[in-house]
Amino acid sequence: MSELFIYNTLTGKKEKFEPLHTGKVGMYVCGPTLYSEPHMGNLRTFINFDMIYRYLLFLGFQVKYVRNITDCGHITNSLGQEQDSIGKAAKLEQMESLEIVYKYNSKFQDIQKAYNLLRPNIEPTATAHIQEQIQIIEKIMANGYAYESNGAVYFDLEKYSKSNAYGVISGRKIEELLSESRELQGQDEKRNSVDFALWKKANPEDMQIWRSPWGEGNPGWHIECTAMSTKYLGEQFDIHGGGMDLKFPHHEDEVAQSCGAGMKNPAKYWMHANMLNVNGQKMSKSFGNFFLPFEILEGTTSIFTKPFSAPVVRFFMMMGHYRSDLDFSNDALLSAEKGYERLTEAFGKVSKLSASDSSNSKEAIAQVESNNAAAMNDDFNTSKLIAELFELATIINKIDSKDLIADQNDLKKINEIIQGYFVQVLGINFESNHSNQSQAMEHLMNLVIEIRKDSREKKDFATSDKIRDYLNQAGIELRDGNEGTSWKI
C-alpha cells in the first residue's frame, strides 16, 4: 500500500503525510460566515474537504475534524472601515443578528444533508468563544506584537515581521506590503495599514457587543480561528484547510497571531481548495454570478436547462481535482450526468450478477483497486479515481454479458470497491435503479415483459414494439439483453 502525499501550500510541494500523532489527524477548516445562504462556490470547498475527511477516515485514521461557524461579522477593510456583514444583513431583513445566524445556519445544515456531507466533529461558533479570543489577544499584547488604540487592538505587523516570517502561505513579501501601505497611510488609528484588527471598538449601531479589557467591542475576523483551533486541536495540528481566497490575508494573519501569541504555526499541512467558476470567472457574491445549492436541485437557475440531482453535482465536482478551478456550465453538468448514469447503472447490477465457479477477472479487478489507492494517495486525485471507476464499470458490464467470468470473491471485491471508493470516499450515495420502486411495480413490469416476450416469440413484433413504445412514452426504457429484458426509468 502506497503512502499518502499531500500538497502543502506552505512549501509548495507534495509531501508525505505524517501525522503529528500516529494514527490520528487533527483537521481545521474555515467554515462559512452566516450572513446569507452559502452559494455553490462555498459549497465546493466544503465538499472537497468532506472528501478529504472521508478519505482519511477510509485510511483508518482517527480524525478530529473541526469547522467553525462565523456568527459575528465584525470585519474591517483596508481603510479601517467596519463592515458588520451579519448586522447589515440583519437590518436588511429586519431581524436580530441571532435570528439571521440561526436562519442561515439551519439552511447550511440542510444543504450539507442534501449534498451528503459528513458533519464535522465540532462546529464551534465565534460568539461562544469570545473569552478564548480575548485571552489570545492578551497574550499577543504581552509579547509586544499588538497595541491598543482608541478602544481597539491591532496586530503590529511591522514589528512582528522583523523577527518572524510573514507571507509564507501566499508568497507575499512584507516589504512590499509595508511600502504599499505607507502610501495609503491615513487618518485611522492603525500605525500601519497592514496592521489588522484583533479587537474592534463597538459602534452604537452594532447588534453584537461584548465586554473586554479594552472596552466594549467585538473581535476581529482572524482571531476566532486561532482561538477555536487552539482550543479544540491544540497549538499545532495536522491540516488546516480553506478556500484559496483565504490564503491572504486570513491565513497569513492566523499564522502571525499564533506565533505572536507564543505558539507555533498552527498547522503542519496547509491545504487550499480552488474556486468554482462560472464562465471562467470566480463565483462570488460580489460579482453576482452565484447560484444556490438548492437552485440546481430545483432547476431554477438560468444557466441550467434542467435540474440536476445532488449526487450528480457532487460527481461532477469530483471529476475535477480540488486544486484546479472548475467551470460550471450546462454542457459540463449534462455530460457528467450521462457518465454518472452509466457508472451507477453498472454498479447497480452487481448484486444481480451470478457468480461462476471459476474466474478470469481477478487481475483486472486488482488493478483497479491498486490504481484507486494510488490515485487518492497522490494528493486526493479524484479525477483519476473516477477514470478507474469507469474501468470497473466496464468490467462489471463484461461480467454481465459473460465476456468475463467472476467468482463469488470477485463480486465481493467489486462491491467493496464501490462501497469504499464511490460511496464512502467520494460520498456519492447512489440509488440502485429499482430500490425505490414498489413491489407492485416490480410485479407489473415482470408481467408486461413476459407478455412482450411471448409476442416476440410468435414474431408478433407489432405487439412487442407497441408495448415498448408505450413504455418509452411513459419514461420506461426496455433493454433486451442475453439474460432477458431489463427495464429502467
Place this chain on the structure above:
RNA sequence: GGUCGGGUGGCCGAGCGGCUAGGCAGAGGUCUGCAAAACCUCGUACAGCGGUUCGAAUCCGCUCUCGACCUCCA
C-alpha cells in the same frame, strides 16, 4: 501596476520528461427481428515562437491570452 496560477482533441477534464487518462458528443463494427443498452475500434490534442535534451504537452526563455490575490470572499 505588483504577486501568483492557468491556456490540453467538438466540449468537460487528468497527466507535468519517454509508457492508453477518463467522461460526453461523433464515426465504424459486434450482438439484436428492429431499437436501446452493452462491448470493441477510431480521430492522432497539448496557445504561439525559440531553446535544453537521444527524447517535451511536461524543463527554460520570450510573446499572446484568461483568471486569482493585492478590499470582504470558500
